[in-house]
Amino acid sequence: MGVEGIGARVARKEDKRFLTGKGRYTDDMVVPGMKYAVFVRSPHAHATIRSIDATSAKSMPGVIDVLDGKQLLADGIGNLICGWMIHSKDGSPMRMGAWRPLAHETVRYVGDAVAIVVADSVAQARDAAEAVVVDYETLPVVTDTLQALSEGEPQIHPEAPGNLIFDWELGDAGAADQAIAAAAHVTELKIINNRLSPNAMEPRATLGIYDAGDDHFTCYTTSQNPHLARLVMSAFYNVAPENKLRVIAPDVGGGFGSKIFIYPEEIVCLWASKRTGVPVKWTADRTEAFLTDAHGRDHVSTVKMAFDSNNRITALKVDTIANLGAYMSLFSSCVPTYLYATLLSGQYAIPAIHANVRTVYTNTAPVDAYRGAGRPEATYLLERTIETAARELGVSPAELRRINFIRTFPHQTPVIMNYDAGDYEASLKGAMEAADWDGFAARKAEAERRGMKRGIGMSCYIEACGLAPSAAVGSLGAGVGLWESAEVRVNAVGTIEVMTGSHSHGQGHETTFAQVVAERFGVPIDSVNIVHGDTDKVQMGMGTYGSRSGAVGMSAVFKALDKVEAKAKKIAAHLMEADEGDIVIEDGALKVAGTDRSVPWSQVALASYTAHNLPPGMEPGLKEGAFYDPSNFTFPAGCYICEVEVDPETGQTKIVQFVAADDFGNIINPLIVEGQVHGGLAQGIGQALLEGVHYDQSGQLLTASYMDYAMPRADDLPSFTVTTSNTPCPSNPLGVKGCGEAGAIGSPPALINAITDAIGNNELTMPATPQKVWAAVHSAH
Amino acid sequence: MAKLTMTVNGRQVSGTCDDRTLLVHFIRENLGLTGTHVGCDTTQCGACVVHMDGQSVKSCSILAAQAAGSSITTIEGLASNGELHPVQAAFKTHHGLQCGFCTPGMVMTAVDMIRRHGGNLDEATVRAELEGNICRCTGYHNIVQAILAAAAETGGVRQAAE
Ligand code: FES
Ligand code: FES
Numbered sequence: 001m002g003v004e005g006i007g008a009r010v011a012r013k014e015d016k017r018f019l020t021g022k023g024r025y026t027d028d029m030v031v032p033g034m035k036y037a038v039f040v041r042s043p044h045a046h047a048t049i050r051s052i053d054a055t056s057a058k059s060m061p062g063v064i065d066v067l068d069g070k071q072l073l074a075d076g077i078g079n080l081i082c083g084w085m086i087h088s089k090d091g092s093p094m095r096m097g098a099w100r101p102l103a104h105e106t107v108r109y110v111g112d113a114v115a116i117v118v119a120d121s122v123a124q125a126r127d128a129a130e131a132v133v134v135d136y137e138t139l140p141v142v143t144d145t146l147q148a149l150s151e152g153e154p155q156i157h158p159e160a161p162g163n164l165i166f167d168w169e170l171g172d173a174g175a176a177d178q179a180i181a182a183a184a185h186v187t188e189l190k191i192i193n194n195r196l197s198p199n200a201m202e203p204r205a206t207l208g209i210y211d212a213g214d215d216h217f218t219c220y221t222t223s224q225n226p227h228l229a230r231l232v233m234s235a236f237y238n239v240a241p242e243n244k245l246r247v248i249a250p251d252v253g254g255g256f257g258s259k260i261f262i263y264p265e266e267i268v269c270l271w272a273s274k275r276t277g278v279p280v281k282w283t284a285d286r287t288e289a290f291l292t293d294a295h296g297r298d299h300v301s302t303v304k305m306a307f308d309s310n311n312r313i314t315a316l317k318v319d320t321i322a323n324l325g326a327y328m329s330l331f332s333s334c335v336p337t338y339l340y341a342t343l344l345s346g347q348y349a350i351p352a353i354h355a356n357v358r359t360v361y362t363n364t365a366p367v368d369a370y371r372g373a374g375r376p377e378a379t380y381l382l383e384r385t386i387e388t389a390a391r392e393l394g395v396s397p398a399e400l401r402r403i404n405f406i407r408t409f410p411h412q413t414p415v416i417m418n419y420d421a422g423d424y425e426a427s428l429k430g431a432m433e434a435a436d437w438d439g440f441a442a443r444k445a446e447a448e449r450r451g452m453k454r455g456i457g458m459s460c461y462i463e464a465c466g467l468a469p470s471a472a473v474g475s476l477g478a479g480v481g482l483w484e485s486a487e488v489r490v491n492a493v494g495t496i497e498v499m500t501g502s503h504s505h506g507q508g509h510e511t512t513f514a515q516v517v518a519e520r521f522g523v524p525i526d527s528v529n530i531v532h533g534d535t536d537k538v539q540m541g542m543g544t545y546g547s548r549s550g551a552v553g554m555s556a557v558f559k560a561l562d563k564v565e566a567k568a569k570k571i572a573a574h575l576m577e578a579d580e581g582d583i584v585i586e587d588g589a590l591k592v593a594g595t596d597r598s599v600p601w602s603q604v605a606l607a608s609y610t611a612h613n614l615p616p617g618m619e620p621g622l623k624e625g626a627f628y629d630p631s632n633f634t635f636p637a638g639c640y641i642c643e644v645e646v647d648p649e650t651g652q653t654k655i656v657q658f659v660a661a662d663d664f665g666n667i668i669n670p671l672i673v674e675g676q677v678h679g680g681l682a683q684g685i686g687q688a689l690l691e692g693v694h695y696d697q698s699g700q701l702l703t704a705s706y707m708d709y710a711m712p713r714a715d716d717l718p719s720f721t722v723t724t725s726n727t728p729c730p731s732n733p734l735g736v737k738g739c740g741e742a743g744a745i746g747s748p749p750a751l752i753n754a755i756t757d758a759i760g761n762n763e764l765t766m767p768a769t770p771q772k773v774w775a776a777v778h779s780a781h
Numbered sequence: 782m783a784k785l786t787m788t789v790n791g792r793q794v795s796g797t798c799d800d801r802t803l804l805v806h807f808i809r810e811n812l813g814l815t816g817t818h819v820g821c822d823t824t825q826c827g828a829c830v831v832h833m834d835g836q837s838v839k840s841c842s843i844l845a846a847q848a849a850g851s852s853i854t855t856i857e858g859l860a861s862n863g864e865l866h867p868v869q870a871a872f873k874t875h876h877g878l879q880c881g882f883c884t885p886g887m888v889m890t891a892v893d894m895i896r897r898h899g900g901n902l903d904e905a906t907v908r909a910e911l912e913g914n915i916c917r918c919t920g921y922h923n924i925v926q927a928i929l930a931a932a933a934e935t936g937g938v939r940q941a942a943e
């Protein structure tokens with residue numbers, strides 16, 4: 001590894017602009033003639049729209065126009081879609097209800113957009129939005145996941161009778177039932193995975209610009225995948241054909257999944273820009289973010305885990321109901337199915353698994369992928385269950401996991417996934433050593449003398465990243481391929497630009513992708529620019545989510561680098577009259593191996609562009625592109641250990657240590673990887689301890705501000721101990737697995753296992769607020 | 782409408798805005814200094830922190846008119862002669878930022894925190910002092926490291942000068 005190559009702990013190139021206030025986020029964009037939009041949103045969770053009267057709003061100061069859903073429909077703008085087809089077990093397709101970008105007949109959750117006001121200033125637009133008179137006839141409401149399926153509940157979409165979207169299964173029910181009937185022990189649990197709000201600190205924003213001269217649209221937007229946004233807005237929403245639509249996702253202030261999806265606002269602002277003839281910018285306030293950003297999780301499950309007399313797991317049977325909210329968001333259907341049930345084998349050799357998943361509509365915000373997406377739900381279910389089983393069986397939690405670990409690879413699970421590599425014992429051992437597991441008893445006794453209840457809990461997670469082999473996901477219902485593309489452009493002076501379809505919104509691609517190039521050609525990372533986030537600059541791409549940028553995005557760069565390297569070597573061999581096979585690249589020069597003959601990298605680059613002396617028949621230039629379609633998912637895995645002290649008087653939980661031992665395969669930049677783990681842990685701990693979205697019976701969102709939704713703050717969290725044990729991934733050229741979601745996936749069960757250990761009561765739901773913990777302490781026997 | 786004058790990053794500026802305009806919007810829209818961010822609508826997140834007459838304030842929680850006549854420093858005014866302020870440099874070294882959205886507010890808060898506590902900061906104090914700044918990316922671990930490192934450095938420099 002060079003000082004700036006693969007594995008180097010280099011500080012980020014992009015930091016300077018963020019640290020000096022020079023970042024460029026969507027809301028920072030100002031273009032001539034730009035006006036501001038505010039959306040009129042439904043205050044009711046379920047209602048029919050009788051009429052919309054914008055007469056007085058339109059005459060208010062500064063107002064350009066007020067547009068509604070009927071006009072949008074008349075202009076042919078299409079419905080929002082869910083891009084992953086799931087079939088129920090009876091073979092019928094999922095029942096997708098219509099989602100209009102602006103509702104004109106029925107509103108289905110508080111925050112549903114019904115009109116857009118465009119005005120000279122945000123304040124004027126807001127004043128006018130309040131003056132738009134919408135006559136609603138309210139309808140009965142259902143928000144609760146379980147209740148949505150009950151007899152007599154309100155019907156949310158005519159397409160989905162009984163609010164059931166699909167009833168899907170994976171695995172072999174008969175085999176699981178048989179094993180459960182024959183088991184020496186069966187552990188049964190009810191598991192609730194609480195609903196979360198993603199809360200990227202930058203609220204969503206979009207700026208739609210219509211150019212009448214060219215009949216062309218430009219969309220600045222807070223997106224994790226601008227190319228996908230362009231594709232979907234063109235192919236499905238009829239906003240504009242792809243060649244007439246440029247989508248730019250500039251600096252984006254965090255995503256965590258919530259900025260994957262195409263929302264009504266970007267469609268409506270583009271359309272409104274054409275209707276009004278002015279550029280239209282909309283920026284969500286935090287209340288709107290809480291109301292309308294796709295939420296995460298919200299599963300209710302029951303689980304049975306069967307053991308033989310040697311404490312080996314013989315079967316797992318899971319029944320899950322997942323709440324998808326009022327409309328099916330872009331990837332909502334794949335989260336509780338192929339990103340969830342396929343991971344239910346965890347790190348364990350389980351011969352029979354069956355999962356049944358029903359998804360339901362409710363009068364709540366749409367639910368879709370949020371950091372981990374399906375995998376945290378699987379991990380929480382599995383790791384709470386095995387921990388409970390260990391307590392019931394009287395076996396140590398580490399031992400029970402060890403007995404059941406998968407130890408040979410590749411390993412085919414009964415739920416589709418084929419694990420390519422891993423060493424679960426290594427991360428378990430690493431975590432237990434780092435946490436001084438053996439010293440826990442003494443620490444517990446000491447805490448007891450202070451009147452504190454100390455507990456320790458672990459979680460051994462696995463996830464599937466590197467989404468995903470296109471043909472495989474296509475056969476499972478995905479509407480898109482999940483490859484990635486890259487283009488490496490060597491300039492005549494030897495500096496390098498890399499165009500990537502991956503998008504960086506905090507992950508540090510401008511540094512790590514440059515490190516991959518630096519490793520290859522021995523050039524400084526400062527001479528490498530990573531270009532992303534603009535459909536006019538970058539060829540097609542699939543964007544950043546599911547920890548895929550390293551495994552898929554960088555692999556595409558790697559492939560393009562192969563081609564550049566091959567051509568550069570040909571040129572160098574020609575210049576030095578040597579054999580192409582003898583050329584090696586070292587320290588920024590191309591050398592004839594075993595001699596002192598060499599040409600600097602910059603000279604080869606220049607030669608490719610002057611084209612005065614190239615090998616016969618060679619095209620000028622040094623620029624190559626590649627598409628990379630992964631051959632398999634990658635399987636990051638690890639062991640997390642959490643130690644807590646609970647104050648029985650107050651129910652307050654204090655995390656006294658948190659250890660993460662991860663196997664991410666090869667690591668490009670440890671500084672950045674650790675940062676990703678820290679951030680994921682904070683979100684997972686937030687889920688377990690603090691966060692929860694709550695609607696009341698009438699569908700009003702009770703947690704719509706930072707006064708009500710408990711975000712993790714600095715003093716809620718400890719410093720973390722992060723270690724890695726690296727089994728290279730055999731499925732991609734860099735041997736990387738992905739690290740973006742692990743922290744959020746592995747941490748919630750470790751924390752709840754620790755608290756339930758401390759208080760001696762296994763009945764505890766997330767978030768484990770002091771009130772709940774106090775009640776659990778005092779009802780423990 | 783209010784007509785106001787204030788000093789921002791050492792330069793005298795004036796402008797006209799609605800009486801109801803918040804300082805953060807005046808800074809972002811009238812002055813075009815977009816480094817100061819808006820992350821919430823309940824004065825909770827701290828993305829908007831600037832210094833007013835040397836003290837950190839949430840610029841979303843005061844009116845522009847209230848800041849008339851004062852001296853404001855925003856994130857754009859922190860580095861001098863192209864050199865990062867020690868707190869900015871520490872954030873870079875310790876990877877105290879990811880998406881960068883909370884960063885300007887974090888840095889301005891940290892500068893004020895170090896001014897008040899000098900080299901005497903410890904982890905618990907830093908975490909308590911960060912109560913008003915939310916970061917969704919970093920889990921705070923590296924932000925805390927960066928602030929402690931900058932405090933030690935600045936405190937050390939002070940001692941050396943004494
Ligand atoms: S924008 Fe000022 S505290 Fe959030
Ligand atoms: S770095 Fe993204 S919110 Fe703090």
